[in-house]
Amino acid sequence: MIECDQNAVITKINRSWSVLSNNPIEFKVINGEINPDDNSYHFGIPVVFSEGEPIAAVALEISKSHAVNLSVSMYGLDASDLSEDEILDVCCEMCNVFSANVCNSFSGKKEGNINVPNKLSSEVFRYIFKGSNLDRYYQAENEHGRVVIYMFDPCNYYN
């Protein structure tokens, strides 16, 4: 279990979402079980700890409706003017920011260095999900679906 200041993480990810989406939602930390949603977009960022410990990972699952709304906010364009590449680009950035929010709240000796985010297919995400230890996840949900930030420790990201 990676120790971190949960309140700090929640505050940061709520703020990040709010700043980038202009549409606040409340994330909560959950330690229970979850089943990935294959109809959502998935993104992952490997996390390398400074002490050379095994690789962990932060992953983002975002419903397509949330992804579109987020992109509309960040690009300042109508949804009809956005390509899927542009929407994925926005989600990658959101994954990047969320990962930083999670990583810079690790307590004790752990300092995480994040890498570049990758778009993951549903199949690849399920593979990672099944083969890794889900440490915890943060979830927010409303009428547009759910947004989930997964923290895997360790992660079989490269296997």
Add this chain to the structure above:
Amino acid sequence: MKILIADDTRVVQMIIKKSIEKCGIADLEIKTASDGLEAYEVVRSWQPDLVITDWHMPIMTGIELLKKIYANGMNHIRVGFITAEPSEKNLEQAKRFGAEFVLNKPCSEEEIVGAIKKVLEKLPAKNNTSSDFFDNSLSSVLSAKFGGAISIEEIESKPSAEFKDTYLIALFGTPISSTIRAISVIDKRCIYLLGALINKLKINEVLELSKKDGVDSNIAKFATDFLSESGTDIFASLMNNKKPEILEIKSKGVVSHLPEKVCTTIDLGVNRKDFKLIHPEFGECFMAIVTL
């Protein structure tokens, strides 16, 4: 003003671009790059005034880009980070390596505009070429210090291996890397002159000292006085106000002949200027400054 935005996410490029356009910058030109290597190629060919970069990018990271820019002598280019990088150690490292600002994502438009405006305030006037900047900085620092007691003329550089007098070599660098960024070579007479002016000594007495063979106990003090009072100001001007620190004063202030390695370094410097300092009573003396 030329600004390069380096970020692998197009939406971030666009957000930063929109923020820059709200700064009211005259003659604004903006280019974008999607990875560090592409950014470096643009830096080399386009020579922007400011690079705003992400940390995590494919091929070359933002910190690698910053180091490469400065390692290749492009010290006039300002670099700022807008990044989600979570490691405080890494962010601190960026500042130590010369980053003008480090903003954490997500940041507001106001934060971006504020950071850019601060950089703008520090930039030299547009028509101030690096050469003019170089000459004026030495003249202005010395004039401010000595109130016109000396005049300064630029002279033609000679190969440093031909230096035959006793010289002070001071090496300046940035505090972190100990990389030498600038070298000053100051002849013995010049050290006496500057030491006399700083310590308000009688010029005639110091002139006599300077004519003797070898050096006396004053010279190390004079050299230190000059460098500690004016050296970093001169080099800060040369290095776009990035205040350097004195890394080393060779041989406690003086050497009889410049070592071959130092000669090579001096002669390969990006900018080298040799100056004659003229004092009505003391006469002429010599100083060379090299930025690497």
